[in-house]
Amino acid sequence: MLNPFRLFRPLGFLAGLAACFALPVSGGVALAQGAGCNAGTLCIDLNPRNFKPLPIAIVDFTGEAGQGAQVAGVITNNLKRSGVFEPIDRTRFPEQNIAFDATPNFAAWQSAGAQAVLNGRVVRDGARLAVEYRLWEVSTGKALLGQRHGVDAAAWRRLAHLASDAVFERLTGETGFFDTRIVFVDETGPKDKRRKRLAIMDQDGANFLALSSGDELLVTPRYSPRGDRVAFMAFGNGRPRVQVLDLGSGQRNVIGQDGVMSFAPRFAPNGGTLAMSIENNGQANIVAVDLGSRALRPLTGGGAIDTSPSYSPDGTQIVFESDRGGGQQIYVMSAEGGGARRISFGEGRYSTPVWSPKGDFIAFTKQRGGTFAIGIMKPDGSGERILTEGFHNEGPSWAPNGRYIVFFRESGAGAKLHMVDITGRVDVPIPTPNFASDPAWSPLRSAR
């Protein structure tokens, strides 16, 4: 018997429709991501020159009482926050429900201003829950997408995230980013006695969970490439060292040596190596640690502050910050160390470089004239673009699709998390229960 709750089973009769061909974009626009729209099928052009948010109607899913509306609500929130879609207000819906097997009234939806309609149903099978849905092009009445996802009922929000990713991918030609989580530092208490806890939540702020007690100072969590572990710096017993937490087992391992401050950890794409800084006699240098043997390889030397290493997605290079030339600037070197060349040359100080998972950009924090900006540049240092500026933005981390960046913004009382896109057009808060800093975006959960 077929298991109807397998993940990612496209409905047969619609298979093959879901191709949104990526065409190279001509014209040399700096931020073109290579995903163009081919004529004749509904597709959102993310090129800033042509971009317009797409009006879409997400109709309450039918089936399981209440659950269908909740799923539609999560999808609506996701698509709206992405800045790519403009979900139509339900008060303007010509039909509040569309049976799963029915065809929408396209003429009515057209008058309501919708270019796409999403409808579906929620089906329960014991402890599991599934969604089936269809995405329609209003102008032609064509079904663009039909899919089914199943999960444990307790994790029902993932159904909405998986559906959001499928819609995003079908209509933009880019990979989605909704079925992801964010680890970060939860902050409570007065500013001079902050209680900092390692915390994790979904990318939309749901399912918040604290992973440490707050008895120890803990900062800068970073995801492993598979999303199964988190590296961070913690001040256990007054000894600031890098540690790795296994999210499955809850087991913690100290990576840094005793008596030496280690900080700024970042996994290599192979997951078996960690780059970090170690401090000796006031000098901070970057080392690579083999997580199996714990063997430690120095990658930089000298009296400067070399820190915030981040690997290129192919693992051959490391971008890092150094004050070897005076102030903080960004450099790229071989992942084996050596061959460092400076890539940041604008006015001000550049820090916290992070290589995009697509390899095309490096995100950074930039300080000039008392402000802190989040920006991106190409790996050769060209094409710098400031995405948000003010006092005080810091610590970018990429969404797995390389189109969105999460960071923290400090404004007097404390820090909160925000998300920007690589055009700087989208800038939305990510809700957290308390103050929050040092966010790190997980890989796509469904890609594991």
Place this chain on the structure above:
Amino acid sequence: MNMGLSRLARVSVVVALTAFVAACASNSTTDPNAAGLGGATTPGSVAEFQSAAVGDRVYFDTDSSEINGQGQAILERQAQWLNRYPRYSFTLEGHADERGTREYNFALGARRAEAVKNYLVARGIAAGRIRTISYGKERPVATCDDISCWSQNRRVQTVLSGG
């Protein structure tokens, strides 16, 4: 009558100024000003080290780990005191203000602590008595979000143990 009023006004100014200073520094449990104003402290005590007679903190310029003139004066007194009371070992806590990125500030705090360590060792303090740690920007003493506070947070604090 007039004199009384003007005295009252002067007292109010002093009270207001004290409150202003306290607002920036009140969160510290080891405020040197508070100890200093209290009068005599026991020679060789932690309180004396923290008082204005010695001073347990050295302040730094923005993004700098150089020990300035004021800092040298304090470290000279610290060295004298620590040489007189060798029963103490101590930790040099390096700190940075919030106008820097987190990871860099850990390194900057470490650099400041190292600069103070080198200064004290050059004045005859045994390196074995000294431990250094950097808190980066994680432990501000002043949180009022302007220049007066930031300058108090760029510091190395000498924390005694033993004795």
